[in-house]
Amino acid sequence: METNRTLGRSGIRVSALGFGCWAIGGEWQDTDGQPLGWGKVDDEESVRAIRRALDLGVTFFDTADTYGAGHSERVLGRALGKRRDEVVIATKWGNLFDEDTRTRTGSDDSPQYVRRALTASLRRLDTDHVDLYQLHISDADPERAAELREPCEELVGEGLIRAYAWSTDDPARAAVFAEGEHCTAVQHALNVFQPAPDMLALCDELDLASVNRSPLAMGLLSGKHRSGQALEAGDIRSRPPAWLPGFTENGGADEDWVARVDALRDVLTSDGRTPAQGALAWIWACSPRTVPIPGFRSVTQAEQNATALEKGPLTPAQLAEVDTILGR
Secondary structure, three states: OOOEEEOOOOOOEEEOOEEEOOHHHOOOEEOOOOEOOEOOOOHHHHHHHHHHHHHOOOOEEEOOOOOOOOHHHHHHHHHHHHHHHHOEEEEEEOEEEEOOOOEEEEEOOOHHHHHHHHHHHHHHHOOOOEEEEEEOOOOOOHHHHHOOHHHHHHHHHOOOEEEEEEEOOOHHHHHHHHOOOOEEEEEEEOEOOEOOHHHHHHHHHHOOEEEEEOOOOOOHHHOOOOEOOOOOOOEHHHOOOOOOOOEOOOOOEOHHHHHHHHHHHHHHOHHHOOHHHHHHHHHHHHOOOEEEOOEOOOHHHHHHHHOHHHHOOOOHHHHHHHHHHOOO
């Protein structure tokens, strides 16, 4: 497998595997106390993990201004330091938050907010530009979102961003942004349990990169979660919101999802892979446009994810086997 690929029509080259920086933001919450992070983190371990990923060939890092209420961007910026020019940074805007209380307080999809949000992100990331700037309101009104293309194009013209995208699971919404000259990607959920054939078809049609969040189904495809096993209180999976499948209200993995992971174990661990590496290999087999962005909180996770590149994609026969096991 080619270990690097181009982000859609932008000409920007990235590693075929990115790293998602949601988890390293640490704990944060919604105004009702709903946890939005993945629990406590060790910032020094996060920095070491990012630098280890760089050494292993990972050049694409995806974050958002709201992850940890700004904390993820700060940690990523510090970790990259003088190596900033070796990587492609993607971040997102659209959510409002209070850094002091680490609380998401609302959203703003106005054209006027785009520049203010970017200015703050550049400061936290300690950089003079963002490579891929993404709208983070997945269900924003398409007509209002269309008005955001113009300010994004202005930011491209000024050299403050290189390209932009929408983080949404709706192909129709993704197509709205794709009308912009420098829109080059869509970020959407994609994993063994959540295939996205319509979105991948749109990416082919419009020459967009497919940036894949939740490639390990929020950790379930690592094979380490068992049903009934409680998660720490600050972890979003301990009180899963309606949009987060695979976990129960009691804060553990859903037994049906765990059973499906177990059923897939043999095919995912083929050729010496770990279950997580097999899940990433499934995504690469779906399309040469895919760039999965698994999360991480430790050097060990970073190493395991990065070395999946060496194994490459599953074979067509293995893809078919997955479909058979899941009854698709």
